[in-house]
Structure formats: structure tokens, C-alpha cells
Amino acid sequence: MYRHLLVALGNADYRGTLIWKAADLARTTGARMTFCLMPARAGYLHQGAELARELLTKADAAARALGVSSSIMEAPVYPGQMLDEAVATRHCDLLVMSSHNDAEAYFTMIDSAAVAEIPALVFPAAQPAPSTGQGRAIEWLRAGQDCMSMLLHLWLRVLDRVETCCVETDDEVMTTIAQHLQSLAASPHHASLRALLFLRLRERTAVVNAELDELECLHALDKKQLDSLNSMLVRHMAGKAGANELKTAVLDYANFFWQRAGRQENVIIPAAQSCLQEQDWAQLAESVGKDWLESAAIEYETVRLLSRIIDAVTA
Numbered sequence: 058m059y060r061h062l063l064v065a066l067g068n069a070d071y072r073g074t075l076i077w078k079a080a081d082l083a084r085t086t087g088a089r090m091t092f093c094l095m096p097a098r099a100g101y102l103h104q105g106a107e108l109a110r111e112l113l114t115k116a117d118a119a120a121r122a123l124g125v126s127s128s129i130m131e132a133p134v135y136p137g138q139m140l141d142e143a144v145a146t147r148h149c150d151l152l153v154m155s156s157h158n159d160a161e162a163y164f165t166m167i168d169s170a171a172v173a174e175i176p177a178l179v180f181p182a183a184q185p186a187p188s189t190g191q192g193r194a195i196e197w198l199r200a201g202q203d204c205m206s207m208l209l210h211l212w213l214r215v216l217d218r219v220e221t222c223c224v225e226t227d228d229e230v231m232t233t234i235a236q237h238l239q240s241l242a243a244s245p246h247h248a249s250l251r252a253l254l255f256l257r258l259r260e261r262t263a264v265v266n267a268e269l270d271e272l273e274c275l276h277a278l279d280k281k282q283l284d285s286l287n288s289m290l291v292r293h294m295a296g297k298a299g300a301n302e303l304k305t306a307v308l309d310y311a312n313f314f315w316q317r318a319g320r321q322e323n324v325i326i327p328a329a330q331s332c333l334q335e336q337d338w339a340q341l342a343e344s345v346g347k348d349w350l351e352s353a354a355i356e357y358e359t360v361r362l363l364s365r366i367i368d369a370v371t372a
Contacts, residue, residue: 114312
């Protein structure tokens with residue numbers, strides 16, 4: 058029986074069911090999991106370090122919430138090296154991945170697994186949610202989290218530029234980012250939709266009640282975490298804290314947010330897809346009014362515009 062699963066994640070796996078399925082297999086066999094990243098096409102280099110951190114942080118938090126011991130592997134550049142290390146030092150005995158990843162990287166991983174003499178289990182790609190009440194409700198549940206993640210990555214890019222290019226911090230841009238984070242976190246629309254999802258899920262099953270309780274506590278803690286981050290920004294702008302201190306504070310909040318988001322994405326949404334009925338999803342979809350859709354669209358476009366501005370400044 059398998060004892061240690063090496064779960065290779067692609068950039069799309071934070072929205073699939075790979076983590077849920079791998080954790081279910083690990084629970085069944087009593088195995089632990091190690092998460093790594095699929096190699097990207099160009100020179101097997103991964104997409105930005107912070108995007109990699111986000112994906113791995115979400116996966117690790119979800120696995121632990123699902124009751125599976127897990128860890129993260131800072132993979133070598135080439136997949137052959139990664140698998141050799143996983144087998145030799147971590148004693149991984151099964152490679153787990155999904156089929157939707159980049160074809161070149163996918164076949165490279167399969168070939169490397171054969172050379173490393175480690176079997177591979179490939180789950181089929183998760184299909185996009187249909188244009189039904191379920192699909193719309195899940196899309197809206199994800200919208201706020203996506204914008205929050207985009208803003209955090211933008212903030213980290215601004216601070217990385219300060220570190221690498223030895224330039225002054227752009228207080229105006231950082232203040233704008235912080236204001237948008239506060240606005241999204243305090244959105245009554247996102248909160249009411251999430252609360253209705255949690256309520257319907259509790260009515261249909263008790264399996265994830267403990268996780269729902271924990272997530273409600275983390276959502277309540279979010280305001281305190283954001284307030285602490287904003288206090289650090291104010292101290293930085295007043296010359297009382299350096300850019301490194303501010304970056305540490307942003308990373309701390311980002312990790313807190315990504316862990317919470319990973320648990321909702323990879324524990325709660327799959328449970329809801331399994332347990333909720335069509336009338337539940339229809340009610341969730343109907344709870345989102347036209348004004349919320351319009352404000353969400355404006356917020357998303359605002360974040361995209363801010364991203365393009367920062368791209369131009371940091372190019």
C-alpha cells in the first residue's frame with residue numbers, strides 16, 4: 058500500500074479536485090502527502106515565486122484541514138531531479154497529478170517518473186462548472202478571493218521592485234491597494250453569499266461542520282489581520298518601519314489569506330458540489346443581486362487596471 062504521495066500541482070489545480078481526490082486517497086491508505094509544482098514550459102521554470110507560494114500554501118492548508126499530514130517540496134529546476142529527490146530523501150512511492158496540465162510538462166513528468174521507477178496516478182481533468190446555479194454561485198464565491206489574491210501579488214511586486222531596483226516605495230499605489238483590500242474584505246455581498254453556502258451545507262451534511270466552524274473563526278479574524286497590516290503601512294509611510302518590515306507584514310497576511318482560501322476552495326466547495334442539491338445552488342445564485350454583480354465587475358476591472366499600471370511602472 059502507498060505510504061507517501063507526491064502530488065504535482067499545475068497552475069490550474071487550485072480550482073480543480075486534484076487536492077480533494079489525493080487527500081481522499083491518502084486518508085484511505087494512511088499515507089502522507091508532499092506537494093510540488095509541475096514544471097512550466099520554458100526551461101522548466103515555474104511561474105513567479107509568489108504565485109508558486111500561493112498555490113502550495115493553499116494546497117498544504119487544504120490537506121491539513123482534510124486530516125492528512127502534508128509538506129511542501131521546494132523542487133529542483135528539472136522534473137527528473139525532483140522525482141529522484143522525492144524518492145531518495147522523502148521516500149515517495151506514488152506520483153499523483155491531473156491530466157489538464159501543459160502537455161509538454163505532463164509527458165516530461167510521466168517519463169521522469171518511469172526513469173525514477175515511481176508509479177503515477179493521473180486523475181482526469183476537472184470539467185468547468187456548467188452555466189447553472191451551481192456554476193454561477195461558485196464563480197461568484199471565487200470572485201472576491203481572486204481579486205484579493207491579485208491585490209496581494211501586486212503589493213508584493215511593488216515591494217520586490219524596491220528591494221531589487223533600490224527605488225523608493227510608492228506610497229500612493231500601496232495605499233490604493235490597501236484600500237481595495239479593505240473594501241473587498243468588508244463586502245457584505247461576499248459575506249452573505251458565503252454565510253448562505255455554509256448554512257445550506259450544514260443542513261445537508263455534518264461532515265464538514267468542524268471545518269466550517271474554523272473558517273468562520275478565520276473570517277472573523279481577517280479584519281484584525283488587515284488592520285495590523287494597515288498599521289504597518291502607516292508606520293512605514295511615517296518613516297517608522299522599513300520596506301523589509303512592510304514586506305514581511307504583507308507576506309504574513311498573504312499566507313493567512315491563502316491558507317483560508319485554500320481550505321474554502323479545496324474542502325468546502327468540493328463538499329458543496331457533492332452534497333448540495335440543485336435547489337440549494339439556485340437559491341445561492343438568486344441571492345446575488347444585480348447591484349452586487351455590477352459592483353463586483355467594477356472592482357475586478359479596477360484591480361486589472363491597477364495591475365496594468367504597476368506592470369508599466371515596474372517594466
